[in-house]
Amino acid sequence: MTTPTVSDDTTTGGSGPAAPVLSFDKVTVGHFGVPAVRELSIDVHPGEILALLGPNGAGKTTTLLSxxxxxxxxSGTITAMGTPIDSRVERNARRGVTLVPDNRGLFHRLSVTDNLRLARRKGGTPIDVVYEYFPKLQTLRGRRCGNLSGGEQQMLALAKALLTKPSVLLIDELSMGLAPVLVQDLLPRLRAIADEQNMAVVLVEQHIDLALGIADSAVVLHHGRVALAGSARELRAGRDRVEAAYFGRSGGADDPE
Structure with missing residues (x-):
């Protein structure tokens, strides 16, 4: 079966579909020569949030790292802003592809202010704008990162990423270690950021319903293959199909195997 490809109705000025800012074209990638993701084809457009779902070991983090x-x-091709990605992470970051890893990538011995200073970049998002999205960080400016709560650390990780003014923001397990109430607070902020900054977001998330509530489109991976793909609205309406795809059960999932 042909691998499902995510598509949406994202447009620019009503003149037709916007060009994707991140594209996977039949990508196979893995570790030490062993494929973890197979024949993955997805497009992500400006201002779109794509939820990447699936159980542990499905290939979600591998997708973000690639x-x-x-x-x-x-095999296959990954392009960002229409150009093949570079083999050097820092070059892709300068082009606007930014990853918030599951460990958040923070300097725990430094203050909030120092963490943000290290992330600032010429032409990046002004720090005042970042504080508007995460006002609590302004009150914590002098506090050492290691003394922040899990939710505060995740805010700081997102704030650092925003300072680079990314075109594509990749977030690995935003909710890891956080109470659901904190996730319910952070996800709407992420939706607002994507809309206001016209920024594409690929969100790896275990809270399926919360992720689908703010996403435009979604992909469910199972054993490295796309088991289900479509608009978030469709997947919310067919929650049983999402669950079947997530757990690899027959009957509802568009399993390419």
Whole structure:
């Protein structure tokens, strides 16, 4: 069966579909020569949030790492802003492809202010704008990162990423270690950021319903293959199909195997 490809109705000025800012074209990628993701084809457009769902080991983190150039593809092509990604992560970051890893990538011995200063970049998002999205960080400016709560650390990780003014923001397990109430607070902020900054977001998330509530489109991976793909609205309406695809059960999932 042909691998499902995510598509949406994202347009620019009503003149037709906007060009994707991140594209996977039949990408196979893995570790030490062993494929973890097979024949993946997805497009993500400006202002779109794509939820990448699936159980542990499905290939979600591998997908994000390949998008920033941290893992070489075995076959297929990944392009960002219409150009193949570079094999060097820092070059892709300068082009606007930014990853918030599941460990958040913070300097725990430094203050909130110092963490943000290290992330600032010429031509990046002004820090005042970042504080508007995460006002609590302004009150914590002098506090050492290691003394922040899990939710505060995740805010700081997102704020650091926004300072680079990314065109594509990749977030690995935003909710890891956080109470659901904190996730319910952070996800709407992410939706607002994507809309206001016209920024594409690929969100790896275990809270399926919360992710689908703010996403435009979604992909469910199972054993490295797309088991289900479509608009978030469709997947919310067919929650039983999402669950079947997530757990690899027959009857509802568009399993390419």
């Amino acid at each position: 998008a920033v150039g941290a893992l070489p593809v075995m």
